[in-house]
């Protein structure tokens with residue numbers, strides 16, 4: 001017999017011995033028509049063989065199934081028991097020496113069988129078997145399926161099949177057997193445990209073992225001691241038999257750590273040391289914004305640069321931190337903040353400090369560089385041996401084909417950490433790309449991953465999914481979470497609530513101004529929108545319409561400007577946009593100019609002006625961050641600041657990266673004269689600390705909830721001293737409300753693994769969705785509230801939980817709705833239902849800031865998070 005090529009046979013199964021068994025014996029099953037072609041060999045299954053099989057399972061990774069086999073088999077013979085077997089297969093032949101061609105999964109149901117390869121594709125089917133033969137099918141037996149011979153290697157439980165576990169290699173925890181995972185796209189890494197110190201002589205090693213002591217006292221009170229590696233780790237990485245020594249985080253930094261940060265550092269340590277998943281050294285730290293991911297990494301880097309468990313040898317010699325440009329200086333500052341300036345020298349790459357300097361400098365062991373600069377200096381960086389790579393705001397690596405990802409992947413550093421505060425969102429393929437970056441190959445090939453996880457999970461979330469599809473999708477999602485949970489850590493903000501001041505979050509529905517309403521109606525009646533609703537969406541005219549409506553919601557002057565620009569553009573050939581604007585100019589007053597805009601023409605701007613006045617007057621020492629997604633809108637907000645004499649500072653995409661940290665520091669300083677920080681959420685939303693302000697206004701809304709959440713997290717974070725007020729402004733009844741509804745319904749969708757929302761406006765809209773987007777609700781004070789089916793009608797005060805109105809308020813709570821079918825509801829806004837809410841006309845509002853704006857506000861939702869209250 002030749003050694004099999006089946007993956008399950010490759011790893012050490014040479015001991016498998018064939019044994020001839022006469023054909024026709026009851027341990028060989030075959031179709032009648034195929035009996036003659038059957039080979040007459042039957043195989044012994046020795047204990048060794050079974051062992052080999054299980055070891056080999058570790059070899060093949062997630063090998064998918066379409067997830068429908070169970071249903072397919074069930075359709076054929078609905079009442080029979082479905083069984084699953086792991087098998088090996090080869091083409092049927094009379095050859096004496098078989099060469100197994102692959103592993104497979106056999107599904108039997110009644111008299112039928114389906115054979116699936118390890119990618120989940122059907123590779124054979126058969127019917128007409130004897131019931132009793134299939135019922136008694138067991139290890140070692142062979143069977144003919146559609147021209148293939150198979151041999152049963154073991155039974156698979158229904159659970160292992162539906163979770164997809166039967167297709168994956170075992171990914172263990174600390175105690176796992178070392179895995180030999182498939183190495184899809186693996187780069188030739190440098191050995192992670194290659195000594196970063198000079199080689200030593202035997203005598204020196206002996207000396208070392210005597211002098212090798214923990215750098216810090218592991219028995220000191222509150223000492224943060226890293227877990228020791230298990231025997232298998234020692235076997236793999238300590239061949240020299242060096243003495244083991246406790247790795248203890250420097251108390252200088254450890255004393256400042258919050259409990260979750262201590263856990264996070266331990267987790268990262270275990271990941272990058274290959275102690276959580278054998279042979280894997282990557283991690284994703286996805287803690288919510290503001291939980292101090294930077295500090296956790298700094299503590300890790302500092303520990304590994306100075307210490308190592310085997311013979312005291314430091315694990316790292318050099319670490320590379322890649323971060324958005326606006327955060328390069330922030331990282332340097334944080335290093336200084338937590339380690340002081342004498343412990344470590346970090347090198348930040350910029351125009352004046354080139355990579356070459358780092359190479360030449362013996363002083364520096366940490367390099368911080370922006371993603372942009374990394375691309376420009378890739379050649380030099382590739383030549384440096386880094387032992388740890390940290391990618392801050394690493395969700396940008398969600399696309400494996402973009403330049404940044406390819407550049408970073410080309411670095412031969414196996415220890416990789418992605419930091420992201422944004423939920424690992426978007427589609428499951430982006431999730432795959434992030435995983436693939438930190439632990440290449442761990443989820444198998446993309447096509448395998450798609451079949452086994454993505455397809456069943458996505459399918460299970462579709463409204464038309466059957467019960468079985470839903471169950472399968474849930475199981476696969478749970479399995480994916482379990483597996484990736486070994487190296488992804490996410491904690492939510494609640495864990496630091498107790499260290500933070502209260503946060504008041506308000507969603508403010510602003511009544512549109514008369515001019516806005518008139519323009520809105522005109523836009524909705526345009527030919528372009530009508531034709532969109534008839535399904536004519538070539539060249540995406542609906543995106544132009546959406547853009548126009550969003551501009552109008554911010555301020556009509558933005559639309560005016562767009563119309564003027566279009567009409568002045570001699571080469572304008574975008575018929576859709578021009579015809580969308582047809583006749584609109586007549587709606588504006590004759591003397592209208594975009595420069596002399598009036599705040600009374602925009603509901604939101606009116607509210608903002610009053611709000612700023614209230615803050616300025618009532619809380620003169622507190623400051624405000626004003627956020628918009630659009631530079632043009634920021635211009636209007638800036639102009640408004642000027643008009644009212646408010647001092648301001650601004651950070652947007654045009655702000656030179658080198659100046660960003662300076663601007664942020666100046667604003668956060670208590671001596672800052674600036675009352676307002678104008679922030680473009682796209683340019684500077686991520687990672688910034690703006691704790692100098694305690695009020696934050698989100699002037700407009702993005703499709704992606706993560707963008708808004710990111711922006712809102714800038715002020716409510718460690719270091720904040722005042723109660724934080726967040727105001728999210730939405731134009732009542734307009735497209736903004738719809739986008740908000742979509743945001744929160746998508747957030748609810750974020751199942752066990754990911755948030756499936758889309759990032760850009762390039763979302764696929766159904767005609768029904770477009771119809772909803774292109775409807776103006778003039779008679780509602782809050783469409784979002786209407787959708788909650790709450791019976792308070794906004795007339796009652798839901799503000800005071802101790803008042804008798806509580807019972808009315810309760811009718812909005814989830815608990816009360818349990819009996820109702822949610823399927824009728826377009827949204828599942830469970831969180832929002834638990835917020836206080838009240839109409840703008842309410843007699844008195846407990847909040848002095850809201851009190852000042854109520855005249856222009858139709859409805860408010862409010863949620864207060866305080867150290868003692870649950871969120």
Ligand SMILES: Nc1ncnc2c1ncn2[C@@H]1O[C@H](COP(=O)(O)OP(=O)(O)OP(=O)(O)O)[C@@H](O)[C@H]1O
Pocket residue numbers: 256257258261287288289290291292293294295334337420421422686687688689713717718719
């Ligand atoms: N243990 C701590 N004690 C006091 N302040 C802390 C602590 N940990 C972190 N901070 C401070 O909290 C702020 C937020 O930390 P950091 O910027 O690291 O958050 P993050 O998790 O990276 O958030 P984001 O996802 O928004 O980037 C920083 O100013 C940091 O110095």
Ligand SMILES: [Mg+2]
Pocket residue numbers: 293294392687
């Ligand atoms: Mg950060």
